Amino acid sequence: MSQEEEEKAELEKVEEEKVAEFLKFINEKWTESQKCPICGKDNWVPGHYVTRNDPLRSAVRKVLGTYCYMHVACSFCGYTLFFNAVKIGVEKAKEEDSSDE
Numbered sequence: 001m002s003q004e005e006e007e008k009a010e011l012e013k014v015e016e017e018k019v020a021e022f023l024k025f026i027n028e029k030w031t032e033s034q035k036c037p038i039c040g041k042d043n044w045v046p047g048h049y050v051t052r053n054d055p056l057r058s059a060v061r062k063v064l065g066t067y068c069y070m071h072v073a074c075s076f077c078g079y080t081l082f083f084n085a086v087k088i089g090v091e092k093a094k095e096e097d098s099s100d101e
Helices: 002-012 016-029 062-063
Strands: 011-013 043-045 050-051 066-073 080-084
Touching: 016 043, 016 080
Parallel strands: none
Antiparallel strands: 011 050, 043 066, 050 066, 066 080
């Protein structure tokens, strides 16, 4: 896979229904004040992409795996919170690849 293909694979736009699931998850779990710890506002904007954290981009990735996440950001100051996309139900856990490529 070329570097350009790998970079494109890191971002995966999710359907609006998945964004709605993400917001539902946040509203159910975020039981304390939703005020931003930086600016004090409480207007959060969800991300519409699942991002893969894969800093290694090599064969080591096959052993360590990658993390996928979505975020919400404060619309005033940009403070950002990241959530594991598998845990929130937006992304399915990938099964281990047992091939010896």
